[in-house]
Amino acid sequence: MTQVTTSVNRTARGRNASRAAGAAAGAVLALLLGGCGGGGESADEGKAKTRPAAPPASASASADPAAGEKSQVLRAYDGYWAELVKAYAKADTKGTELKKYTELDALSRAQLDVGRMKDAGTVHRGKPGHKVGDPELALEKDIPTATLTDCLDISGWTPVRDGKVLPFPEDQEPRYLTTVVAEKWEDRWLITKVTPHGDRAC
Known part of the structure; x- marks a missing residue:
């Protein structure tokens, strides 16, 4: 037991x-x-x-998912104009960074205009004003594109020859509509086409 x-x-x-x-x-x-x-x-x-x-639901819902792309398009357009003004001020694209922001038709047009100014002995003083609309994006394309409109004000951007200000043509609107196309090449946006509508005041 x-x-x-x-x-x-x-x-x-x-x-x-x-x-x-x-x-x-x-x-x-x-x-x-x-x-x-x-x-x-x-x-x-x-x-x-x-x-x-x-994050709060309202903040997520109100955020624009394409805001970053639009910001890059507008930076490219600002860069294009900053370099174009430099080129017009001396009638020469050398020493500018136009090719950093521009390609295709927009670059060819800028080079052609500057060449004509050089031949005519004219330059531009001052700079234009802008009222740019929100870019419209087409990101689903093989080459993403953006289109935007600009109310371009050239009243403070005047042509000069031999130190004398040249008058604008009588039918030239001082503020007119310009349409712009940009394309995304790899990881950067480039301005590829700029079409001025000198007869469409804005």
Whole structure:
């Protein structure tokens, strides 16, 4: 009878030891899963505290997903005009960065106009004003394109020859509509076509 009782006690102690070891292993696993969570927090509670807060729904809904592309188009257009004004001021494209912002028809047109000015001995003083509309994008094309309109004001951008200001033609509007096309080549936008509508005042 004594041997049976001893055997039972040993069996019970073995089971208790196994349960204790299992509980200890479970506690270690909980700490690993819980990360830095402490003070009785569960793993989910620890994760909830470290998860970044989502932006307000209204802010996400109102954001323009194409805003970055539009901004790049407008920067390219600003760059085009900054370099064109430099070229017109000396009747020469050398020393300008027109090719950084311009290609195709827009670049050819600028080079042709500057060449004619050089032959005529004229330059332009001052700079034009702009009122540019929001670009319209077609990003699904093989070559993404953007179109925009500009109310170009040339009243402060005057032609000069031999130091004398030349008058504008009588039928020339001082502020007129200009339509612009830009294309995205690889990772940058380039102005590829600029069409002035000198008879369409704006």
